[in-house]
Amino acid sequence: MAAGRLSFSNITALAPMVRVGTLPMRLLALDYGADVVYCEELIDIKMAQCHRVVNEVLETVDFVAPDERVMFRTCEREKDRVIFQMGTADPDRALTVARLVEKDVAAVDVNMGCPKEYSTKGGMGAALLSDPDKIEAILKKLVTGVSIPVTCKIRILPSLEETISLVRRIEETGVAAVAVHGRLKEERPRHPLHCDYIQAVARAVSIPVIANGGSLDLVKTNGDIEEFRRATGASSVMLARAAMWNASVFSDQGPFPLERVMEDYLKYAIRYTNHAFNTKYCLCQMLRDKVESPLGKQVQAAQTNAELSEAYGLQEFYRLTQERLQARRDALQSGSQPDRLVMDGDVATMAVKFERREYPPHITPKMFLLEWSRKEKLEQPQYEMVQRSQDRAFQSTVTLAEKRYRSTLWEKSKKFAEQAAAVVCLRVLGVPEGRIGEEDSGLVCKRKREGKTNGAAEEEASKKRHTAADLRQETDSSKAGNGGRHAADTPPEQPQRSGRARISF
Numbered sequence: 375m376a377a378g379r380l381s382f383s384n385i386t387a388l389a390p391m392v393r394v395g396t397l398p399m400r401l402l403a404l405d406y407g408a409d410v411v412y413c414e415e416l417i418d419i420k421m422a423q424c425h426r427v428v429n430e431v432l433e434t435v436d437f438v439a440p441d442e443r444v445m446f447r448t449c450e451r452e453k454d455r456v457i458f459q460m461g462t463a464d465p466d467r468a469l470t471v472a473r474l475v476e477k478d479v480a481a482v483d484v485n486m487g488c489p490k491e492y493s494t495k496g497g498m499g500a501a502l503l504s505d506p507d508k509i510e511a512i513l514k515k516l517v518t519g520v521s522i523p524v525t526c527k528i529r530i531l532p533s534l535e536e537t538i539s540l541v542r543r544i545e546e547t548g549v550a551a552v553a554v555h556g557r558l559k560e561e562r563p564r565h566p567l568h569c570d571y572i573q574a575v576a577r578a579v580s581i582p583v584i585a586n587g588g589s590l591d592l593v594k595t596n597g598d599i600e601e602f603r604r605a606t607g608a609s610s611v612m613l614a615r616a617a618m619w620n621a622s623v624f625s626d627q628g629p630f631p632l633e634r635v636m637e638d639y640l641k642y643a644i645r646y647t648n649h650a651f652n653t654k655y656c657l658c659q660m661l662r663d664k665v666e667s668p669l670g671k672q673v674q675a676a677q678t679n680a681e682l683s684e685a686y687g688l689q690e691f692y693r694l695t696q697e698r699l700q701a702r703r704d705a706l707q708s709g710s711q712p713d714r715l716v717m718d719g720d721v722a723t724m725a726v727k728f729e730r731r732e733y734p735p736h737i738t739p740k741m742f743l744l745e746w747s748r749k750e751k752l753e754q755p756q757y758e759m760v761q762r763s764q765d766r767a768f769q770s771t772v773t774l775a776e777k778r779y780r781s782t783l784w785e786k787s788k789k790f791a792e793q794a795a796a797v798v799c800l801r802v803l804g805v806p807e808g809r810i811g812e813e814d815s816g817l818v819c820k821r822k823r824e825g826k827t828n829g830a831a832e833e834e835a836s837k838k839r840h841t842a843a844d845l846r847q848e849t850d851s852s853k854a855g856n857g858g859r860h861a862a863d864t865p866p867e868q869p870q871r872s873g874r875a876r877i878s879f
């Protein structure tokens with residue numbers, strides 16, 4: 375496909391599939407020959423709350439929810455091929471989300487075909503089909519508001535005339551293509567597909583039409599894709615279940631044995647630390663009637679990606695991947711130069727790690743900073759904490775006299791993260807921080823310096839002054855658990871096997 379704006383003519387696509395269309399499946403489909411890959415439908419309200427995080431360890435871009443769940447993870451490899459599908463019933467919110475992901479995806483798509491209650495009760499999915507004014511408002515807002523192509527995916531309406539009239543109205547909004555699932559919203563996936571409707575739509579509009587719905591009986595192998603395209607008269611084809619069952623349907627050399635496909639999928643899941651429950655779900659979909667086989671039972675019993683890797687004999691791959699990950703983390707941390715002041719927006723940063731052994735017992739930089747702020751008659755330092763998703767490490771930013779300070783290095787504990795932030799602040803201000811061997815500043819009383827107090831009273835007092843917000847944060851981050859969280863991961867080099875999907879790192 376030509377570089378630049380994504381073309382929807384004559385393509386084969388991995389359809390949007392909730393829980394299935396996460397990063398490992400999308401990369402696998404690309405490896406096997408899919409031209410474009412849709413992500414699972416993501417709801418606009420949830421996405422609008424996410425912040426964009428560059429995950430340097432995994433080399434991904436993550437859209438992370440306030441509870442630290444990674445809602446959408448993508449990477450450079452799929453940047454020109456991935457279509458972000460959203461569930462929405464609100465033009466403004468749709469635009470907010472489209473703008474949030476605009477730089478990281480090739481196109482945005484609106485789901486107008488999902489008949490499930492969770493979607494329709496909010497006016498989203500198939501509910502939109504009976505509100506063409508809303509469809510028009512959403513699509514026009516998106517087309518004029520973002521620089522990447524906008525598409526939508528619909529189901530057919532009860533009559534040909536209604537369907538054609540709707541698609542013509544959709545075309546008028548300026549969308550780049552429309553995917554048509556040739557079933558009514560009341561029909562189930564087992565019902566026969568209305569190829570004649572797709573054909574009529576393809577004839578009626580000049581934008582590319584992407585035919586969908588043929589997995590059950592029309593598209594079983596790669597050769598059938600072309601047949602399906604011809605039978606529907608559409609420009610392009612989109613596959614959901616056929617790809618979910620065996621993604622090598624996209625390969626003109628396929629289909630490959632399922633064991634191999636599952637193994638390739640699992641490698642991507644390990645490489646990108648896909649959530650284990652999601653990995654397991656996808657493997658079970660692939661296993662289908664083999665889900666009660668010995669392998670299926672092992673998969674069902676697994677709770678982690680490590681256990682899944684055992685089921686497939688991929689322990690060594692898993693171990694090497696973990697090692698790579700750690701090496702990359704270490705390299706990222708040691709690459710930073712300590713004590714060099716770098717401004718990150720309005721925050722003064724240094725690459726500082728808090729080493730407890732460098733300070734006498736009962737003395738900490740936080741304590742020194744507190745004493746200094748009192749002496750200077752400043753408001754006491756305020757600490758804000760963030761936790762990153764990939765390894766659950768902490769980073770604290772301290773505010774003092776309306777200036778903010780932070781260490782660029784992440785710490786395993788909240789306490790250490792705050793101490794590191796305090797060290798940065800003290801170093802920038804040129805104030806002693808209480809290290810062993812440092813000239814006595816007299817900031818903290820001698821008894822404490824010599825460790826003769828029965829506990830760090832000052833720090834205790836400071837701790838007490840820490841507000842309920844701190845406590846809340848503590849509870850929240852422990853509650854977050856790792857449900858939906860993706861820990862960072864890094865892969866080993868993979869020998870390329872001929873004719874086989876290749877995982878490139």
Ligand SMILES: Cc1cc2nc3c(=O)[nH]c(=O)nc-3n(C[C@H](O)[C@H](O)[C@H](O)COP(=O)(O)O)c2cc1C
Pocket residue numbers: 389390391392393394413414415459485486487488527555563586587588589590612613614615616
């Ligand atoms: C597991 C699963 C999840 C799906 N999730 C979505 C979704 O998120 N968005 C969407 O537009 N359609 C979704 N669909 C519908 C498919 O994209 C597709 O329209 C349907 O399965 C018919 O295509 P097929 O015959 O190739 O399976 C889903 C289908 C399946 C099987």
